[in-house]
Amino acid sequence: MRSPLDRLRHAIAFELIALVIAIPLGALAFHQPLGDMGVVGVGSAVIAMLWNMVFNYGFDLMLRRVRGTTEKTPRWRVLHAVTFEVGMLLILMPFIAWYLQISLWQAFVMDLAFSVFYMCYALVFNWGYDRLFPLPEWQEAQPR
Template identity: 40%
Template sequence: MSETHRARPGVDPASAPPSDVPRGPGGRDALVRRRVFQTPLLRRVVYAVVFELLAILFTTGILAALGNGGGPSLAVAVVSSTVALLWNIVFNSVFETLERRLGITGRPWWVRVAHAVGFEGGLIVFLVPAVALILGIGLGEAFLIEAGLLVFFLVYAAVYAYAFDSVFGLPDSAARAEA
Protein backbone atom coordinates (compact mmCIF):
# COMPACT_ATOMS: atom_id res chain seq x y z
CA MET A 1 0.00 0.00 0.00
CA SER A 2 1.54 3.34 -0.97
CA GLU A 3 2.05 6.13 1.52
CA THR A 4 -0.86 8.07 0.00
CA HIS A 5 -3.30 5.12 0.08
CA ARG A 6 -3.30 4.04 3.71
CA ALA A 7 -6.13 2.27 5.42
CA ARG A 8 -7.89 4.29 8.11
CA PRO A 9 -9.46 2.56 11.12
CA GLY A 10 -13.11 1.75 10.42
CA VAL A 11 -12.88 2.64 6.72
CA ASP A 12 -12.81 0.16 3.87
CA PRO A 13 -9.42 0.76 2.18
CA ALA A 14 -10.91 0.11 -1.26
CA SER A 15 -13.42 2.95 -0.88
CA ALA A 16 -11.29 5.34 1.18
CA PRO A 17 -9.92 8.39 -0.59
CA PRO A 18 -6.12 8.60 -0.80
CA SER A 19 -4.46 10.34 2.13
CA ASP A 20 -1.56 12.69 1.74
CA VAL A 21 -1.07 12.92 5.50
CA PRO A 22 2.46 11.78 6.36
CA ARG A 23 2.72 8.93 8.85
CA GLY A 24 4.65 9.12 12.10
CA PRO A 25 6.11 6.34 14.25
CA GLY A 26 3.70 3.48 14.87
CA GLY A 27 1.64 4.37 11.80
CA ARG A 28 -0.06 7.38 13.42
CA ASP A 29 -0.66 10.56 11.45
CA ALA A 30 2.17 13.07 11.78
CA LEU A 31 1.32 16.24 13.72
CA VAL A 32 2.03 18.36 10.66
CA ARG A 33 -0.72 16.93 8.53
CA ARG A 34 0.88 17.62 5.17
CA ARG A 35 4.13 16.79 3.42
CA VAL A 36 6.63 19.50 4.45
CA PHE A 37 9.88 18.31 2.91
CA GLN A 38 9.85 17.93 -0.85
CA THR A 39 13.20 16.14 -1.01
CA PRO A 40 15.05 13.74 1.31
CA LEU A 41 18.04 16.13 1.28
CA LEU A 42 15.92 19.02 2.59
CA ARG A 43 14.56 16.77 5.34
CA ARG A 44 18.09 15.73 6.37
CA VAL A 45 19.36 19.34 6.37
CA VAL A 46 16.46 20.58 8.52
CA TYR A 47 16.83 17.56 10.82
CA ALA A 48 20.56 18.19 11.33
CA VAL A 49 20.32 21.98 11.73
CA VAL A 50 17.52 21.83 14.31
CA PHE A 51 19.26 18.94 16.10
CA GLU A 52 22.51 20.91 16.39
CA LEU A 53 20.84 24.19 17.40
CA LEU A 54 19.06 22.40 20.24
CA ALA A 55 22.30 20.56 21.06
CA ILE A 56 24.09 23.90 21.41
CA LEU A 57 21.38 25.17 23.77
CA PHE A 58 21.43 22.00 25.88
CA THR A 59 25.22 21.75 26.01
CA THR A 60 25.59 25.41 26.95
CA GLY A 61 22.99 25.00 29.70
CA ILE A 62 24.52 21.81 31.07
CA LEU A 63 28.05 23.21 31.14
CA ALA A 64 26.88 26.50 32.68
CA ALA A 65 24.98 24.53 35.35
CA LEU A 66 28.24 22.71 36.13
CA GLY A 67 29.82 26.05 37.00
CA ASN A 68 31.47 27.05 33.74
CA GLY A 69 30.90 30.55 32.45
CA GLY A 70 28.34 31.21 29.74
CA GLY A 71 30.96 32.23 27.17
CA PRO A 72 33.19 29.17 27.53
CA SER A 73 30.12 26.90 27.73
CA LEU A 74 28.77 28.34 24.48
CA ALA A 75 32.21 28.00 22.85
CA VAL A 76 32.39 24.31 23.82
CA ALA A 77 28.85 23.78 22.52
CA VAL A 78 29.54 25.42 19.14
CA VAL A 79 32.89 23.63 18.71
CA SER A 80 31.30 20.30 19.71
CA SER A 81 28.44 20.68 17.23
CA THR A 82 30.77 21.74 14.43
CA VAL A 83 33.15 18.84 15.08
CA ALA A 84 30.21 16.41 15.32
CA LEU A 85 28.81 17.53 11.96
CA LEU A 86 32.19 17.36 10.21
CA TRP A 87 33.11 14.04 11.85
CA ASN A 88 29.72 12.64 10.84
CA ILE A 89 30.42 13.38 7.17
CA VAL A 90 33.96 11.95 7.27
CA PHE A 91 33.16 8.94 9.45
CA ASN A 92 30.07 7.90 7.47
CA SER A 93 31.95 8.19 4.17
CA VAL A 94 34.74 5.95 5.47
CA PHE A 95 32.31 3.56 7.17
CA GLU A 96 30.15 3.14 4.06
CA THR A 97 33.25 2.57 1.90
CA LEU A 98 34.39 -0.11 4.35
CA GLU A 99 30.92 -1.72 4.26
CA ARG A 100 31.05 -1.90 0.46
CA ARG A 101 34.57 -3.35 0.40
CA LEU A 102 33.69 -5.99 2.99
CA GLY A 103 30.41 -6.81 1.25
CA ILE A 104 28.29 -6.04 4.32
CA THR A 105 24.63 -5.52 3.47
CA GLY A 106 21.49 -4.88 5.48
CA ARG A 107 23.20 -3.27 8.47
CA PRO A 108 22.83 -6.05 11.06
CA TRP A 109 22.86 -5.04 14.74
CA TRP A 110 26.58 -5.65 15.18
CA VAL A 111 27.35 -3.25 12.31
CA ARG A 112 25.14 -0.60 13.94
CA VAL A 113 26.94 -1.10 17.27
CA ALA A 114 30.34 -0.84 15.55
CA HIS A 115 29.15 2.32 13.79
CA ALA A 116 27.95 3.95 17.04
CA VAL A 117 31.07 3.00 19.01
CA GLY A 118 33.40 4.18 16.23
CA PHE A 119 31.56 7.46 15.77
CA GLU A 120 31.36 8.28 19.49
CA GLY A 121 34.95 7.13 20.08
CA GLY A 122 36.16 9.49 17.37
CA LEU A 123 34.18 12.35 18.87
CA ILE A 124 35.79 11.77 22.26
CA VAL A 125 39.27 11.72 20.70
CA PHE A 126 38.62 15.08 19.01
CA LEU A 127 36.58 16.79 21.70
CA VAL A 128 38.38 15.95 24.96
CA PRO A 129 41.43 18.10 24.09
CA ALA A 130 39.17 20.88 22.74
CA VAL A 131 37.03 20.92 25.90
CA ALA A 132 40.13 20.91 28.10
CA LEU A 133 41.62 23.83 26.18
CA ILE A 134 38.44 25.94 26.05
CA LEU A 135 37.47 25.40 29.69
CA GLY A 136 41.04 25.48 31.01
CA ILE A 137 40.73 22.08 32.71
CA GLY A 138 42.70 18.84 32.68
CA LEU A 139 42.17 16.03 30.18
CA GLY A 140 40.68 13.77 32.87
CA GLU A 141 38.00 16.31 33.80
CA ALA A 142 37.34 17.02 30.11
CA PHE A 143 36.93 13.28 29.52
CA LEU A 144 34.36 13.05 32.33
CA ILE A 145 32.43 15.99 30.88
CA GLU A 146 32.48 14.40 27.41
CA ALA A 147 31.41 11.02 28.82
CA GLY A 148 28.46 12.68 30.55
CA LEU A 149 27.52 14.55 27.39
CA LEU A 150 27.80 11.32 25.39
CA VAL A 151 25.23 9.63 27.65
CA PHE A 152 22.97 12.69 27.46
CA PHE A 153 23.20 12.78 23.66
CA LEU A 154 22.45 9.07 23.26
CA VAL A 155 19.11 9.70 24.97
CA TYR A 156 18.61 13.09 23.29
CA ALA A 157 19.21 11.65 19.81
CA ALA A 158 16.61 8.91 20.29
CA VAL A 159 14.00 11.30 21.73
CA TYR A 160 14.71 13.92 19.06
CA ALA A 161 14.40 11.41 16.20
CA TYR A 162 11.08 10.13 17.56
CA ALA A 163 9.74 13.66 18.08
CA PHE A 164 10.88 14.83 14.63
CA ASP A 165 9.26 11.83 12.95
CA SER A 166 6.09 12.33 15.02
CA VAL A 167 5.81 15.96 13.90
CA PHE A 168 6.90 15.68 10.26
CA GLY A 169 6.28 12.01 9.47
CA LEU A 170 8.73 9.26 8.68
CA PRO A 171 11.19 9.62 5.81
CA ASP A 172 9.95 8.04 2.59
CA SER A 173 12.23 5.00 2.98
CA ALA A 174 10.86 4.17 6.45
CA ALA A 175 7.28 5.04 5.52
CA ARG A 176 7.41 2.61 2.59
CA ALA A 177 8.76 -0.11 4.87
CA GLU A 178 5.82 0.34 7.28
CA ALA A 179 3.17 0.42 4.51
Protein backbone atom coordinates (compact mmCIF):
# COMPACT_ATOMS: atom_id res chain seq x y z
CA MET A 1 0.00 0.00 0.00
CA ARG A 2 1.03 3.61 -0.41
CA SER A 3 2.72 5.45 2.43
CA PRO A 4 1.08 8.50 4.05
CA LEU A 5 3.65 10.79 2.37
CA ASP A 6 2.96 9.24 -1.02
CA ARG A 7 -0.77 9.71 -0.44
CA LEU A 8 -0.14 13.36 0.45
CA ARG A 9 1.96 13.91 -2.72
CA HIS A 10 -0.80 12.27 -4.75
CA ALA A 11 -3.56 14.39 -3.22
CA ILE A 12 -1.70 17.71 -3.58
CA ALA A 13 -0.66 17.06 -7.18
CA PHE A 14 -4.16 15.91 -8.07
CA GLU A 15 -5.82 19.02 -6.64
CA LEU A 16 -3.35 21.61 -7.93
CA ILE A 17 -3.52 20.37 -11.51
CA ALA A 18 -7.31 20.09 -11.32
CA LEU A 19 -7.69 23.67 -10.01
CA VAL A 20 -5.67 25.10 -12.88
CA ILE A 21 -8.11 23.43 -15.27
CA ALA A 22 -11.45 23.57 -13.38
CA ILE A 23 -11.61 27.16 -12.05
CA PRO A 24 -11.48 28.95 -15.42
CA LEU A 25 -13.73 26.33 -17.04
CA GLY A 26 -16.26 26.59 -14.20
CA ALA A 27 -16.32 30.40 -14.33
CA LEU A 28 -16.90 30.28 -18.07
CA ALA A 29 -19.47 27.46 -18.07
CA PHE A 30 -21.57 28.76 -15.14
CA HIS A 31 -21.21 32.50 -15.73
CA GLN A 32 -19.73 33.05 -12.27
CA PRO A 33 -16.98 35.51 -11.38
CA LEU A 34 -13.53 33.93 -11.54
CA GLY A 35 -12.89 34.94 -7.91
CA ASP A 36 -16.04 33.21 -6.66
CA MET A 37 -15.21 30.08 -8.62
CA GLY A 38 -11.71 30.30 -7.19
CA VAL A 39 -13.07 30.28 -3.62
CA VAL A 40 -15.40 27.39 -4.43
CA GLY A 41 -12.56 25.61 -6.22
CA VAL A 42 -10.00 26.03 -3.44
CA GLY A 43 -12.54 25.24 -0.70
CA SER A 44 -13.64 22.17 -2.61
CA ALA A 45 -10.01 21.16 -3.18
CA VAL A 46 -9.24 21.28 0.54
CA ILE A 47 -12.30 19.18 1.31
CA ALA A 48 -11.50 16.85 -1.59
CA MET A 49 -7.89 16.43 -0.51
CA LEU A 50 -9.00 15.27 2.93
CA TRP A 51 -11.68 13.03 1.42
CA ASN A 52 -9.14 11.72 -1.10
CA MET A 53 -6.76 10.53 1.59
CA VAL A 54 -9.51 8.93 3.71
CA PHE A 55 -11.36 7.39 0.76
CA ASN A 56 -8.26 6.04 -0.99
CA TYR A 57 -6.96 4.46 2.21
CA GLY A 58 -10.31 2.75 2.78
CA PHE A 59 -10.62 1.73 -0.87
CA ASP A 60 -7.12 0.21 -0.83
CA LEU A 61 -7.90 -1.73 2.36
CA MET A 62 -11.07 -3.07 0.75
CA LEU A 63 -9.28 -3.85 -2.51
CA ARG A 64 -6.48 -5.71 -0.74
CA ARG A 65 -9.04 -7.72 1.23
CA VAL A 66 -11.16 -8.54 -1.85
CA ARG A 67 -8.41 -9.03 -4.46
CA GLY A 68 -5.27 -9.63 -2.41
CA THR A 69 -3.55 -6.62 -4.04
CA THR A 70 -4.07 -2.89 -4.35
CA GLU A 71 -3.42 -2.96 -8.11
CA LYS A 72 -6.51 -1.76 -9.97
CA THR A 73 -7.88 -3.23 -13.17
CA PRO A 74 -9.77 -0.87 -15.50
CA ARG A 75 -13.08 -2.01 -13.94
CA TRP A 76 -11.79 -1.28 -10.40
CA ARG A 77 -10.49 2.11 -11.57
CA VAL A 78 -13.95 3.06 -12.84
CA LEU A 79 -15.58 1.91 -9.58
CA HIS A 80 -12.97 3.88 -7.63
CA ALA A 81 -13.63 7.07 -9.60
CA VAL A 82 -17.43 6.78 -9.46
CA THR A 83 -17.67 6.04 -5.73
CA PHE A 84 -15.20 8.80 -4.89
CA GLU A 85 -17.23 11.35 -6.87
CA VAL A 86 -20.57 10.28 -5.36
CA GLY A 87 -19.08 10.99 -1.93
CA MET A 88 -17.78 14.35 -3.12
CA LEU A 89 -21.17 15.27 -4.58
CA LEU A 90 -22.88 14.68 -1.24
CA ILE A 91 -20.23 16.63 0.66
CA LEU A 92 -19.85 19.64 -1.66
CA MET A 93 -23.40 20.41 -2.82
CA PRO A 94 -24.43 22.28 0.38
CA PHE A 95 -21.14 24.23 0.40
CA ILE A 96 -21.55 25.36 -3.22
CA ALA A 97 -25.19 26.41 -2.69
CA TRP A 98 -24.29 28.37 0.43
CA TYR A 99 -21.24 30.18 -0.94
CA LEU A 100 -22.66 31.09 -4.35
CA GLN A 101 -26.13 31.85 -2.90
CA ILE A 102 -27.80 29.53 -5.38
CA SER A 103 -30.48 26.88 -4.94
CA LEU A 104 -29.60 23.33 -3.97
CA TRP A 105 -30.80 22.27 -7.42
CA GLN A 106 -28.43 24.71 -9.14
CA ALA A 107 -25.64 23.56 -6.85
CA PHE A 108 -26.49 19.96 -7.67
CA VAL A 109 -26.28 20.64 -11.42
CA MET A 110 -23.01 22.54 -10.99
CA ASP A 111 -21.59 19.88 -8.70
CA LEU A 112 -22.70 17.13 -11.08
CA ALA A 113 -20.89 18.85 -13.96
CA PHE A 114 -17.74 19.13 -11.85
CA SER A 115 -18.16 15.50 -10.82
CA VAL A 116 -18.19 14.37 -14.44
CA PHE A 117 -15.07 16.45 -15.09
CA TYR A 118 -13.34 15.10 -11.97
CA MET A 119 -14.29 11.48 -12.70
CA CYS A 120 -12.67 11.67 -16.12
CA TYR A 121 -9.73 13.62 -14.73
CA ALA A 122 -9.32 11.19 -11.79
CA LEU A 123 -9.28 8.19 -14.08
CA VAL A 124 -6.52 9.69 -16.24
CA PHE A 125 -4.56 11.23 -13.35
CA ASN A 126 -4.60 8.11 -11.17
CA TRP A 127 -3.63 5.84 -14.02
CA GLY A 128 -0.72 8.14 -14.86
CA TYR A 129 0.28 8.47 -11.20
CA ASP A 130 0.34 4.69 -10.78
CA ARG A 131 2.55 4.38 -13.87
CA LEU A 132 4.87 7.15 -12.67
CA PHE A 133 5.03 5.86 -9.07
CA PRO A 134 4.34 2.10 -9.17
CA LEU A 135 4.36 0.12 -5.94
CA PRO A 136 6.92 -2.66 -5.48
CA GLU A 137 4.13 -5.17 -4.75
CA TRP A 138 2.84 -4.70 -8.30
CA GLN A 139 6.20 -5.70 -9.76
CA GLU A 140 6.18 -8.88 -7.68
CA ALA A 141 2.68 -9.75 -8.94
CA GLN A 142 3.69 -9.53 -12.63
CA PRO A 143 4.22 -12.87 -14.39
CA ARG A 144 7.80 -13.35 -15.45
